[in-house]
Amino acid sequence: MKLSSEEVKHIALLARLGLSEAEIEKFRVQLSNILENFEILKQVDTTDLPPTAQSIALQNVLRPDETKPSYPVEDILANAPQRDSNCFKTRAVLE
Amino acid sequence: MNDLHQLTISQAHQLLKEKKVSSVELTKATLARLIKVEDKVHACVTISEDAALEQAKEADKVISSGKIKPLTGIPTLIKDNMCTKGIKTTCSSKILENFIPPYDATVIEKLKADNAVILGKTNMDEFAMGSSTENSAFFPTRNPWDLDRVRGGSSGGSVVAVATDEAIYALGSDTGGSIRQPAGFCSVVGFKPTYGRVSRFGLVAFASSLDQIGPITKTVADCALVLNAIAGHDPRDSTSAPHPVPDYNKALIPELKNLRLGIPKEYFVEGMQNEVRASTEAAINKLKELGAKVDWDASLPRTKHALAVYYILAPSEASANLARYDGVKYGFSYQDTNNMWEAMEKTKQFGFGAEVKRRIMLGTYALSAGYYDAYYLKAQKVRTLIRREFDQAFEKYDALITPTSPTVPFKIGEKVDDPMQMYLSDVCTLPINIAGLPAISIPAGFADGLPMGMQIIGKPFDEETILRIAFAYEQATDWHKRKPPI
Numbered sequence: 001m002k003l004s005s006e007e008v009k010h011i012a013l014l015a016r017l018g019l020s021e022a023e024i025e026k027f028r029v030q031l032s033n034i035l036e037n038f039e040i041l042k043q044v045d046t047t048d049l050p051p052t053a054q055s056i057a058l059q060n061v062l063r064p065d066e067t068k069p070s071y072p073v074e075d076i077l078a079n080a081p082q083r084d085s086n087c088f089k090t091r092a093v094l095e
Numbered sequence: 096m097n098d099l100h101q102l103t104i105s106q107a108h109q110l111l112k113e114k115k116v117s118s119v120e121l122t123k124a125t126l127a128r129l130i131k132v133e134d135k136v137h138a139c140v141t142i143s144e145d146a147a148l149e150q151a152k153e154a155d156k157v158i159s160s161g162k163i164k165p166l167t168g169i170p171t172l173i174k175d176n177m178c179t180k181g182i183k184t185t186c187s188s189k190i191l192e193n194f195i196p197p198y199d200a201t202v203i204e205k206l207k208a209d210n211a212v213i214l215g216k217t218n219m220d221e222f223a224m225g226s227s228t229e230n231s232a233f234f235p236t237r238n239p240w241d242l243d244r245v246r247g248g249s250s251g252g253s254v255v256a257v258a259t260d261e262a263i264y265a266l267g268s269d270t271g272g273s274i275r276q277p278a279g280f281c282s283v284v285g286f287k288p289t290y291g292r293v294s295r296f297g298l299v300a301f302a303s304s305l306d307q308i309g310p311i312t313k314t315v316a317d318c319a320l321v322l323n324a325i326a327g328h329d330p331r332d333s334t335s336a337p338h339p340v341p342d343y344n345k346a347l348i349p350e351l352k353n354l355r356l357g358i359p360k361e362y363f364v365e366g367m368q369n370e371v372r373a374s375t376e377a378a379i380n381k382l383k384e385l386g387a388k389v390d391w392d393a394s395l396p397r398t399k400h401a402l403a404v405y406y407i408l409a410p411s412e413a414s415a416n417l418a419r420y421d422g423v424k425y426g427f428s429y430q431d432t433n434n435m436w437e438a439m440e441k442t443k444q445f446g447f448g449a450e451v452k453r454r455i456m457l458g459t460y461a462l463s464a465g466y467y468d469a470y471y472l473k474a475q476k477v478r479t480l481i482r483r484e485f486d487q488a489f490e491k492y493d494a495l496i497t498p499t500s501p502t503v504p505f506k507i508g509e510k511v512d513d514p515m516q517m518y519l520s521d522v523c524t525l526p527i528n529i530a531g532l533p534a535i536s537i538p539a540g541f542a543d544g545l546p547m548g549m550q551i552i553g554k555p556f557d558e559e560t561i562l563r564i565a566f567a568y569e570q571a572t573d574w575h576k577r578k579p580p581i
Binding site for chain 1 (some may be wrong): 443460
């Protein structure tokens with residue numbers, strides 16, 4: 001599985017991950033190599049097998065719908081890179 | 096007493112209980128040792144000396160009132176991916192360099208409820224992604240047995256801290272071997288409990304279906320004490336198991352009569368170091384002397400697929416978990432633009448290191464349209480086969496024995512530019528996370544003068560059998576008493 005630079009850029013866009021030109025080339029080579037190692041799974045017959053998402057058989061864990069105190073607003077905003085009164089400040093999504 | 100830092104939990108507890116030593120004395124002695132060796136090994140990213148001494152004073156009051164518990168007043172270090180209220184939790188990443196959690200992880204709450212003394216936070220591979228602690232954004236941790244060699248990863252800081260007596264014990268996390276592999280490389284005890292045994296609430300997520308917190312200790316008996324303190328159901332982690340937790344001290348029986356042990360031949364891999372093979376075989380023969388029935392012909396043929404399954408599933412989960420670092424709510428935030436997308440992309444570009452980016456890319460690819468079925472879904476199906484194969488093996492055996500790692504610690508820098516070679520160093524440990532099983536690494540000898548570990552793998556939620564085997568072996572050997580020359 002050889003990746004092209006265009007494919008690497010597309011994956012980076014999906015992940016919203018900025019990459020330098022040097023990183024794009026480095027990851028193109030390294031990811032291609034890693035993906036080649038995944039080819040081994042093609043040998044395994046998985047017809048009719050269910051996927052395993054996690055290893056203990058717990059499903060639909062529910063809790064009582066009770067109100068509880070939440071964290072203080074100041075504590076949660078203390079790590080905010082930018083804030084405006086009681087809100088996280090972010091850039092405009094729609095221009 | 097000048098060597099209080101060398102104590103085990105059991106020994107320290109006895110002295111505290113008999114009031115021969117105070118927690119403040121023990122804490123000061125351990126901090127002094129920490130500061131003395133830290134320049135050489137770089138195990139810690141944060142040392143919280145003042146908070147630790149406050150906790151020690153508090154512990155002494157509790158001890159005076161007669162309410163001592165096994166971990167009360169005993170100094171510990173915590174891997175820096177577990178949230179500690181008011182103390183930085185960085186994941187050894189630039190993106191969380193200044194992050195101060197507003198709450199404690201459940202395991203930290205539990206330690207604090209027992210009046211443990213937290214000395215600080217330990218170095219790790221960034222976001223726990225790595226096998227050598229070279230991926231820390233701050234500095235690599237050194238192996239006290241040979242400063243030019245890696246100490247394993249990703250819980251390298253926690254393991255080195257215990258090996259060099261910087262703390263009496265430590266907590267680590269294990270997603271593909273991150274407790275066991277470095278424990279083997281540094282000759283300490285490292286335990287990954289069954290998935291769901293210990294709450295993950297407050298553990299910074301890497302791969303949510305594989306991550307598990309566990310103890311790193313100087314002895315197996317200490318491991319049981321720490322596991323007693325941190326195990327149990329937690330309503331805040333919906334994947335934590337609602338099973339009763341036994342008293343793990345009661346599992347420590349020093350004989351193995353009639354225990355059936357399987358030695359899966361696939362774990363004695365090609366490229367395995369001869370000395371590691373010989374030491375592992377010697378260790379298994381010792382288990383036989385202690386009464387165990389050993390079957391050298393056990394087989395887990397799916398082992399050869401585990402590496403590919405792991406390196407599809409773990410990066411896929413990581414790519415989803417790490418999408419949250421968008422520079423809006425916390426962490427490093429690129430400010431020099433008014434464009435929302437550019438800010439997000441550059442926050443990650445400058446906030447994450449190379450291995451984290453590589454895994455985000457790999458996981459995003461495996462989950463993307465057109466490749467999801469071929470990679471992610473396929474890996475989840477092979478995961479089913481791997482688990483079934485273990486389940487079948489456990490119909491015949493009470494536990495499985497393997498080396499922890501196919502080699503002794505490699506040189507710093509040797510594999511850092513070759514991700515596939517680095518990934519192979521976890522080949523013996525990651526199938527266990529895929530299947531969600533409990534496993535321990537204990538000191539089991541030396542090869543080329545460097546330590547190596549034996550891995551004992553158990554049935555789901557049967558931590559007791561593992562501890563029993565580990566305890567019996569430890570009683571019959573003295574590898575765990577050897578200390579690094581530092």
